[in-house]
Amino acid sequence: MSRLDRLGLAPARSAAEDLLDRAARYETLRLVFPDLHGVLRGKAVPAARLRDVLAGGIGAPATLLLKDTSGRTAFPVWDAPGPDNPSPLRGAGDLLMVPDPDGLVPCRDGEAWLFCSTHRPDGTTLDFAPTAILDRALAALETEGLSLTIGLELEFHVFARGPDGLAALHPGGQLLHDATYGANAAVLDRIRAACAHAGLPLTSLEVEMGASQFEATFAPAPARAAARHAAVFRALLRDALPGHHVTFMCRPPAPATMASGWHLHQSVAGIDMQGGWLGGLLGHAASACLLTNPTVNAYRRFGPGTLAPDRIAWGRDDRGAMVRAVDGRLENRVCEAGANPWLAIAAQAVAGLDGHRRALAPPPAAEAAYRADAPRLPRSLGEALDAFRADPLWAEAIGVEAVRVLDAVAEAAWTCFLSTPGDWDAREYLDLL
DSSP: OOHHHHHTOOOOHHHHHHHHHHHTTOSEEEEEEEOTTSOEEEEEEEGGGHHHHHHHOEEEEGGGGSBOTTSOBSSOTTSOOBTTBOOSSOTTOEEEEEEEEEEEEEOSTTEEEEEEEEEOTTSOBOTTSHHHHHHHHHHHHHHTTOOEEEEEEEEEEEEEEETTEEEESSOOOOTTOHHHHHHTHHHHHHHHHHHHHHTOOEEEEEEOSSTTEEEEEEOOEEHHHHHHHHHHHHHHHHHHOTTEEEEOOSSOSSTTOOOOEEEEEEEETTSOIIIIIHHHHHHTHHHHHHHHSOSGGGGGSOOTTSSSOSBSOEEESOTTSSEEEETTEEEEEEEETTSOHHHHHHHHHHHHHHHHHHTOOOOOOOSSGGGOSOOBOOSSHHHHHHHHHHOTHHHHHHOHHHHHHHHHHHHHHHHHHHHSOSSHHHHHHTTTO
C-alpha cells in the first residue's frame, strides 16, 4: 500500500487515473494550497511525477500556515510545549499536501495549478487551514440540508511598471467609462483570455471609479468553487500581465485611488434570505471582520458616501448599506478585496447559519444607510480583533485551535502596525495581496 492508502487519503483509483490523463498535457504542475492570507503556497513538480505524488503526497514546512503577512511565524515553534506555548505546530516540521483530483486548473502554457488539501504527517486534518475552516462551516450547513451559492464581484488595481515606478492606466473618476475600457482593451483582453484558459466563469470586466481600478464579476457557483475562483483569479492576473503590477490591496498608496471591495452575493435555496440568515450576517458583522477584513489597510475603506459601508445595516437595493437585498439574494459589501476567499466565505456560512438556526430577526431596512441608527463597523483591525475575541460563535463553529491561530496572526499584524512608523501597511500589502 502507498503512504496515502495507509493514511486513508488516497483518491479513488478512477479519479486518480482521470487526473493523470488530464495532467498529461502539461509539463509542470504547481502544487498549491492557500495560506491564512489566501496567498497560494506550494511546490512545482514535473508532471511526470504526479503518479508518485498521488501515492505519497508531498511535504512542505507546516509553519507556512502560521505566518503573518511579513513572512514571520506568529508562534514560538522552537520552544518547549507548555501552557504559555500553545503553538499547534512545534519544531517547524512538515505538513502533508494531498492533491485534489478536481483541483487541476490551467495557468500558463504547459503549466497548471493542482490544488491540495493539507494534513499533519499522520494524516489528520490541519483544522486551522483555510480550506478546512470552510469545509467545517459548509458541513454544518449540510447537516441542515442547506447549500450556499456565492457570486463574486472583485475590485482591483492594475498599474503599469515604468522607470519612475507605478503609473495609473486611467485617471479614475469615470465609472463604467467605455472610452477608458477601450483605451485599456489590450490589458483587459489578456485578463479575459486568461480567465477563459483557466475555466473561470467570468461574466464581466468593468472600469471602476478609482484611478487604475477595475472590477471583475463571476457567475454564481457553489461556495468551495467560488473560493477557488477568487484565489485563481488573483494569482492568474499576476501571471497574465507581465510589465504590470496587479494588487488587490484594499487602498494602495497611489494618487486618486479608491478602496477595493469584494462584494459577496449569496443565496441559500429554500430559506428566506431576509430572515434569520440576514440577522446572522448583521449580528456577527463586527466579529466577522477579522475574516472579511483581515488587514490593517482594510479599515481605510469604511466611510460615508464611498459605496462602502460604515455601519451594520441593510437596505433594499442600496449600495451604501453593508448588506444589500436585491432579486432574492443578499450582497454583503463589507469584504476587502484582499481577504482570504476561504475564510471570507466561511464567515458568511457561519454567521448566516447561526442566524437561521436562532431565527434572528434583522432590524428594519435602512432608508438612508449612511445615517441609519445602527452600530458602526470596526474602525481598525484592533477593534475587529476585540470583537472577534468577544464572540463565542467562532470557537464553536470553526474550533478553538483555528480561533487561536487567526487571533495570533491578526495580533502580530496589529502590533507591527502600531510599533512601526510611516506607511507600514503600504509596504506590507502592496506586493503580497
